Amino acid sequence: MFDIAFSELVVIAIVALIVIGPEKLPKVARTLGALVGRMQRYMAQIKEEVNREDRFAELQKLQEEIKAAANSAQAGLQAKTNEIVQDMSVTSDTNVQANSEKPASTQNSKE
Numbered sequence: 001m002f003d004i005a006f007s008e009l010v011v012i013a014i015v016a017l018i019v020i021g022p023e024k025l026p027k028v029a030r031t032l033g034a035l036v037g038r039m040q041r042y043m044a045q046i047k048e049e050v051n052r053e054d055r056f057a058e059l060q061k062l063q064e065e066i067k068a069a070a071n072s073a074q075a076g077l078q079a080k081t082n083e084i085v086q087d088m089s090v091t092s093d094t095n096v097q098a099n100s101e102k103p104a105s106t107q108n109s110k111e
Contacts, residue, residue, distance in 0.1 A: 016028070
């Protein structure tokens, strides 16, 4: 987190010992340690929340892509179905016209 060398820590400890005094130094160190621990936990929670929101946004994007693909596939299937139904109706109309245009003797001979 901070780039503090060991020699700098020694200087800080000596100054703190002189300024605070040997009686209050352990209590101040404990309090400072607790505050640093809380700050680290708070930062970890914030990072986790940001990561969670990022994953949620990615999942929403993926969901939209899947919906678009499903809608596209559905539209393609619907178009093919309509095409097949139209081809079948044209084929049946052609068969009906062909049967009605045949001479009566041809139709009777088949029956």
